[in-house]
Amino acid sequence: MTTTNYLTIMMKHFEHMNIEVAAAAETVLDTASLKDREDVYDCNRFLFVKEGEGKLFMQDKEVPLVMGKFCILLSGTPHRITIEPNATLTLQWCHFRSSYEDRDLYRTLQIPFYIELSNEYAGISAMFERLFELLSRDQLTSRLKIKATMLELISVYLDNISINDKGAPSEDLQKIDLVLQYIDEHLAENITVESLARQVFLHPNYFIVFFKGILGSSPIQYVNLRRMETAKALLLQPDCNVSAVASKVGMQIYYFSRMFKAHTGLTPSRFRKQSAAFVAAGAHSQEVEVGKT
Structure with a gap:
């Protein structure tokens, strides 16, 4: 694991x-x-x-x-x-x-x-x-x-x-590990409960209960959370625009922008600008400190 x-x-x-x-x-x-x-x-x-x-x-x-x-x-x-x-x-x-x-x-x-x-x-x-x-x-x-x-x-x-x-992980942890790896490797694709359940040979209805019992959220809620977390990291990269980020997390740009704002309170463009300004301010602060020494 x-x-x-x-x-x-x-x-x-x-x-x-x-x-x-x-x-x-x-x-x-x-x-x-x-x-x-x-x-x-x-x-x-x-x-x-x-x-x-x-x-x-x-x-x-x-x-x-x-x-x-x-x-x-x-x-x-x-x-x-x-x-x-x-x-x-x-x-x-x-x-x-x-x-x-x-x-x-x-x-x-x-x-x-x-x-x-x-x-x-x-x-x-x-x-x-x-x-x-x-x-x-x-x-x-x-x-x-x-x-x-x-x-x-x-x-x-x-x-x-x-x-x-810790020794060998339990069977439940091995199953969840496979599912989480699958999610991270297929974020750009259409991920369904059925496709996730197939990874561990469980019925979709039982899989939802199994997944939520360990992660605390439904499979699709977790997938969307991972998409937003990945999107935030991608938006910090200068060469990755909003449209490219939406594509990398498997979402149409309109739906992606709406979900991202619901998740962070900011539009992807605003988040990108604020993060860039914060990084620039931090870099300037470090330069000032170095200049004082």
């Missing part, structure tokens, strides 16, 4: 999901506070090691818990934490639930359950502290700010995983 398509699926998932944080805190563990048993939660857990050392036993693996280790433990997953005698382990954690259709995308996407952080250590700890503070408030905007902080934490997690560490 290509890295680009894997990240596309993840981004669409996290853009559309709802997040509910049930609890969050900072806890100092010692041998007296730990019980020699596995814990199983009905919610997902973020664990971040702020200080100390210990071990996490999960999925038949023994993972060292050291400063900067960031873990996501999915609901229903047995796990156990241990520390050495007379040692302590300071964890920042939160328990959360997320919904996205009826599919368990975390497991489908095979997200690694831990990452190592070093340079971003202080920033992650500060995000957890912000989360603790927000949960203690009862303001109108608290839930929005909590979700924003959680999305920041998730973004850092995703920025630090490698697709090469």
Whole structure:
């Protein structure tokens, strides 16, 4: 599976999901506070090691818990934490639930359950502290700010995983990968639900449900979005006029202009001029800075 398509699926998932944080805190563990048993939660857990050392036993693996280790433990997953005698382990954690259709995308996407952080250590700890503070408030905007902080934490997690560490993709991901590649390679053509469903040997009606369950939008909505994203990139190229861009994304120029304005709020020509002016202003600013040195 290509890295680009894997990240596309993840981004669409996290853009559309709802997040509910049930609890969050900072806890100092010692041998007296730990019980020699596995814990199983009905919610997902973020664990971040702020200080100390210990071990996490999960999925038949023994993972060292050291400063900067960031873990996501999915609901229903047995796990156990241990520390050495007379040692302590300071964890920042939160328990959360997320919904996205009826599919368990975390497991489908095979997200690694831990990452190592070093340079971003202080920033992650500060995000957890912000989360603790927000949960203690009862303001109108608290839930929005909590979700924003959680999305920041998730973004850092995703920025630090490698697709090469995940093993073989699931059958669902392989199918979606084929479809996304087909879409990108045939944007200039007439793409139908039937043509997409044929790529993975599914009935069109079932394919629509399957696709939306993973990407969060219908196949045609996604195709049009990719056309607009591609068009924006093409409009930045000096030698590609609006008519050529419309042709490259498989649309009549009138329909393309109308859809592009609905998507961006600007006509293709206006977008092109504004982008060119922005690039020129940035280049001028860099020249001024160089001249000052």
